[in-house]
Amino acid sequence: MVQILLYLVLAGTRAFSQTPSPGPFADAIAKASPEGYVGNSVCRACHPNIYQNFFRNPHQKSILSGKEPPEKTGCEGCHGPGRKHLEASGGKTTIPFAFSLMKPAEALDRCLTCHGKDFTRADIRRSSHSQSDVACNNCHSIHNSPVPKSLLARQQTALCYQCHPGVRAQFSMPSRHRVNEGFMNCTDCHNPHGTPAPTWRAGLRPRMVTQALANEEPCLKCHTDKRGPFAFEHAAVRVDGCETCHFPHGSPNPKLFRRATTFALCLECHNGAGNFGRNGDGVTVQAPFHDLRSPRFQNCTTCHFRIHGSNADSRFLR
Ligand code: HEC
Ligand code: HEC
Ligand code: HEC
Ligand code: HEC
Ligand code: HEC
Ligand code: HEC
Ligand code: HEC
Ligand code: HEC
Ligand code: HEC
Ligand code: HEC
Numbered sequence: 367m368v369q370i371l372l373y374l375v376l377a378g379t380r381a382f383s384q385t386p387s388p389g390p391f392a393d394a395i396a397k398a399s400p401e402g403y404v405g406n407s408v409c410r411a412c413h414p415n416i417y418q419n420f421f422r423n424p425h426q427k428s429i430l431s432g433k434e435p436p437e438k439t440g441c442e443g444c445h446g447p448g449r450k451h452l453e454a455s456g457g458k459t460t461i462p463f464a465f466s467l468m469k470p471a472e473a474l475d476r477c478l479t480c481h482g483k484d485f486t487r488a489d490i491r492r493s494s495h496s497q498s499d500v501a502c503n504n505c506h507s508i509h510n511s512p513v514p515k516s517l518l519a520r521q522q523t524a525l526c527y528q529c530h531p532g533v534r535a536q537f538s539m540p541s542r543h544r545v546n547e548g549f550m551n552c553t554d555c556h557n558p559h560g561t562p563a564p565t566w567r568a569g570l571r572p573r574m575v576t577q578a579l580a581n582e583e584p585c586l587k588c589h590t591d592k593r594g595p596f597a598f599e600h601a602a603v604r605v606d607g608c609e610t611c612h613f614p615h616g617s618p619n620p621k622l623f624r625r626a627t628t629f630a631l632c633l634e635c636h637n638g639a640g641n642f643g644r645n646g647d648g649v650t651v652q653a654p655f656h657d658l659r660s661p662r663f664q665n666c667t668t669c670h671f672r673i674h675g676s677n678a679d680s681r682f683l684r
Pocket of ligand 4: 424425427428437438439443444473476477478479480481502503506508514515516517
């Protein structure tokens with residue numbers, strides 16, 4: 367019984383491969399452009415699922431507009447001219463751009479033929495992702511995206527955690543930004559395509575951290591009360607940045623603190639050591655009346671209330 371079935375199957379495929387049935391495609395082959403573009407409708411016969419779902423894809427626009435040249439239209443806009451593929455009745459090696467056979471850098475190049483102009487991807491080649499061979503199709507799925515927005519291969523946080531499992535643990539800590547709960551996304555603070563820095567060197571911002579207004583930290587998009595400018599800036603906030611005192615993802619300490627207590631945070635700089643600060647003799651040490659053994663003085667921000675900057679007091683007392 368099994369043998370008979372097997373025979374039938376083999377006979378079937380052999381019959382198919384011996385007569386490559388040029389019939390249905392002879393017409394399309396004859397009408398191909400000089401470069402070998404045959405149009406999208408012929409792809410339907412053998413790739414019905416992909417073809418039928420394509421109407422939901424943003425790339426469908428290139429077909430609908432009817433104005434794009436063949437090399438920028440539909441299936442062949444990504445996979446290249448299809449004539450040889452039709453003549454051979456299919457096969458992975460007969461289509462110019464089969465992504466399953468392409469190296470990450472080649473896939474990147476292919477997508478950038480159209481997406482290269484986009485500002486957010488101007489620096490993608492120098493991004494940590496491209497440098498580590500993470501290409502467009504590691505994160506985007508053209509034909510099988512479960513999330514319609516941006517054709518992501520998975521829902522965003524799940525996508526990022528797949529390769530950054532340590533970050534998931536950070537977002538589960540007692541004090542955290544609520545990314546796992548769905549109130550925020552990684553892309554509120556990161557641009558996975560790389561973030562250019564608006565400096566004269568046209569460099570990249572480290573860790574692909576996005577910016578709010580010109581070169582500001584992304585934190586200020588939401589925590590606008592910390593933006594200033596203040597009459598009295600705290601150099602630690604303005605110059606060193608939010609991450610000097612806060613972890614961005616999560617922390618075992620309250621308020622995303624890097625240290626368990628407030629005074630440990632402050633004394634890292636306000637200890638008189640080093641040769642920096644206003645007078646070159648170290649960052650100002652708290653005045654002698656501060657008795658650090660007394661619990662009253664240990665929570666510095668009960669008095670230095672406007673620690674992120676103040677418009678009224680140079681010591682941030684109000
Ligand atoms: C925007 C570029 C793009 C367009 C347009 C496009 N494809 Fe693809 N195609 C890909 C990528 C990338 C893959 C690799 C799998 C993936 O990442 O989803 C792929 C995979 C495939 C595969 C392999 C099977 C699979 O599911 O992996 C077939 C067959 C295919 N495409 C046919 C088509 C057809 C037919 C059309 C037109 C209806 C089309 N493609 C339009 C980019 C594109
Ligand atoms: C006669 C049937 C037939 C037609 C028509 C056809 N294909 Fe294919 N295609 C195949 C077969 C068979 C394969 C090989 C599948 C395999 O080996 O897994 C294939 C493979 C592919 C792949 C390779 C995907 C990969 O990365 O592995 C792409 C891309 C593709 N086809 C695109 C197209 C496009 C675009 C068109 C329309 C211009 C088209 N095909 C028309 C039969 C066809
Ligand atoms: C590390 C993962 C990752 C890689 C690699 C990646 N993307 Fe994205 N891309 C994303 C995410 C996440 C979004 C969604 C942003 C959102 O939802 O706000 C996105 C959004 C987009 C968008 C739509 C929104 C926009 O920013 O314009 C386009 C177009 C896009 N990506 C194209 C590409 C191309 C082309 C490549 C390769 C050259 C690429 N992406 C590489 C993760 C990635
Ligand atoms: C032939 C040109 C062309 C190529 C090649 C191309 N794209 Fe696109 N892509 C477009 C156009 C046009 C749009 C629709 C833009 C719009 O919505 O106005 C688009 C839209 C997208 C979007 C959705 C943006 C959104 O807002 O949801 C993503 C993601 C994307 N492309 C990723 C890719 C990836 C990944 C590749 C490589 C596998 C690729 N594209 C190759 C032309 C192209
Ligand atoms: C396919 C695996 C993969 C996916 C998916 C992925 N990444 Fe990455 N990511 C990497 C690799 C590899 C690096 C470079 C090596 C490293 O620094 O860990 C990297 C680097 C980074 C960095 C810079 C780290 C540094 O030290 O400079 C950030 C930030 C980042 N990814 C965020 C994201 C975000 C946000 C997403 C989801 C939109 C994402 N990644 C999706 C693999 C991935
Ligand atoms: C509230 C803003 C914010 C959000 C949301 C955020 N990040 Fe970050 N992330 C940062 C900042 C800022 C840094 C740089 C920290 C530094 O350099 O000290 C960073 C660093 C990183 C790094 C490199 C350092 C490390 O810890 O490995 C990776 C990888 C990363 N983030 C991935 C992610 C992923 C994945 C998500 C979503 C699940 C995410 N981030 C969400 C702000 C954020
Ligand atoms: C997309 C908006 C958004 C961005 C961007 C953002 N935050 Fe937040 N942040 C919030 C919200 C909302 C809360 C309220 C706490 C919650 O979600 O439970 C919060 C809470 C905090 C807290 C207090 C946590 C506590 O336990 O009381 C600190 C500290 C903080 N953020 C620092 C930062 C820093 C530093 C950055 C930049 C690396 C940043 N935030 C970026 C929205 C944002
Ligand atoms: C010098 C250390 C330091 C720096 C740098 C710093 N913070 Fe804070 N931050 C604190 C302290 C201390 C508290 C607790 C204040 C309190 O208990 O009254 C705090 C509390 C917060 C809170 C929660 C309570 C509130 O006031 O809303 C947010 C949100 C916050 N910081 C955001 C930021 C942002 C955004 C930046 C960067 C612009 C930043 N912080 C830079 C020390 C710092
Ligand atoms: C990253 C280093 C750093 C950290 C951490 C830091 N500061 Fe500062 N702080 C400075 C610098 C630099 C100045 C500017 C004055 C100077 O040069 O001595 C300053 C100024 C001050 C001033 C005003 C001093 C004056 O002479 O007007 C006060 C008050 C102050 N900080 C309190 C704190 C408190 C409270 C904390 C902890 C929540 C803290 N600082 C954390 C670096 C830091
Ligand atoms: C009980 C209230 C209180 C607490 C708690 C407190 N301070 Fe102060 N601090 C002050 C006052 C008031 C001044 C202003 C003294 C003056 O004007 O001469 C001051 C001044 C300072 C100065 C500036 C000194 C100078 O000579 O210009 C620094 C730095 C400082 N405090 C740091 C700290 C740090 C760090 C902590 C936590 C370990 C802390 N303070 C806790 C009330 C407090």
